[in-house]
Amino acid sequence: IAGITQAPTSQILAAGRRMTLRCTQDMRHNAMYWYRQDLGLGLRLIHYSNTAGTTGKGEVPDGYSVSRANTDDFPLTLASAVPSQTSVYFCASSFEEDTDTQYFGPGTRLTVL
Amino acid sequence: ELKVEQNPLFLSMQEGKNYTIYCNYSTTSDRLYWYRQDPGKSLESLFVLLSNGAVKQEGRLMASLDTKARLSTLHITAAVHDLSATYFCAVDTNLDDMRFGAGTRLTVKP
Numbered sequence: 001i002a003g004i005t006q007a008p009t010s011q012i013l014a015a016g017r018r019m020t021l022r023c024t025q026d027m028r029h030n031a032m033y034w035y036r037q038d039l040g041l042g043l044r045l046i047h048y049s050n051t052a053g054t055t056g057k058g059e060v061p062d063g064y065s066v067s068r069a070n071t072d073d074f075p076l077t078l079a080s081a082v083p084s085q086t087s088v089y090f091c092a093s094s095f096e097e098d099t100d101t102q103y104f105g106p107g108t109r110l111t112v113l
Numbered sequence: 114e115l116k117v118e119q120n121p122l123f124l125s126m127q128e129g130k131n132y133t134i135y136c137n138y139s140t141t142s143d144r145l146y147w148y149r150q151d152p153g154k155s156l157e158s159l160f161v162l163l164s165n166g167a168v169k170q171e172g173r174l175m176a177s178l179d180t181k182a183r184l185s186t187l188h189i190t191a192a193v194h195d196l197s198a199t200y201f202c203a204v205d206t207n208l209d210d211m212r213f214g215a216g217t218r219l220t221v222k223p
Contacts, residue, residue: 033211042117042201042213043156058211090155101158102146 002026006091006105013081013112021076022110023091032074032095033058033102035068036087045088049074081112116142117204119214126221134187134217136202145185146203147176150216156201157186164182192221 001108004025012018030051035043045058049068055097063085065077074093078085089108094100116139126132136145147159160169162178162185169176175188184206185202199218205211 035213039213043203044213045211050210084164092156101161104156105146106155113196 001039004091004093004103004105006086006089008108010104010109011111013078013110015082015112018082019078019081020111021089021091022079023074023076023105024072025074025093025103025105026072027093027095027103028071029093029095029103030071031096031100032068033063033092033094034074034076035090035092036060037090037107039066046076055103058092081110082091083112086110086112115204115212117202117212117214119200119202119217122217124217124219126189126219128221128223129191130194131191132189132219134200135191136184136185136187136214137213138204140183140206141180141202141206142155142206143180144181144205145178147185147187148201148203150199150201152199159179159200164195164220175201189219194221194223197221207213 007022025051033048034046037043044060046064047066049055052071091105092102094102138153145162148156150156160176165180167178174191178185199216201216203213
């Protein structure tokens, strides 16, 4: 792989189910991020990680959790999905946390019914 | 709370014309980013502006940052159809306070 990948590409999920969105980068970037994109609202930061082993909350963290066991992977988990979590989710990474370009993955379109 | 406002939200322009997209933000920051997004696609980084007075240019796009006015501009020169996309600015003061504007949907018509 080259760059940053996300899986699945899209998913339809019943409310109440647990779901993990996967994100992997092979650029050895220190920082990784999860955003959701909703029409008319731009992107909103859900969680971030400065480096492996550390995570932090963004603007809209409720209902989501993340882990960063290693440099390459940054999964996002919805413990019990609700319809308001229907969105397009983008993972991103950057070498440095706040002065560097963020590279975005292709996105995961999630629909919660 | 950091707020980021872009205007216009929708912009339709003729090929060959010039126009400017504005990005205002509500609190002190010297880090501002511009991204492009094509329909159904991911975001692509255009510019990273890291200091007051920073100006960067790539092709027909030029971005500038005035941290005192809390304003960034994205200027389009002699627009072409290929520039049709949605453009986002983003500002951060701390890593957990990254804010995106709502985006400007640009359509360039022949």
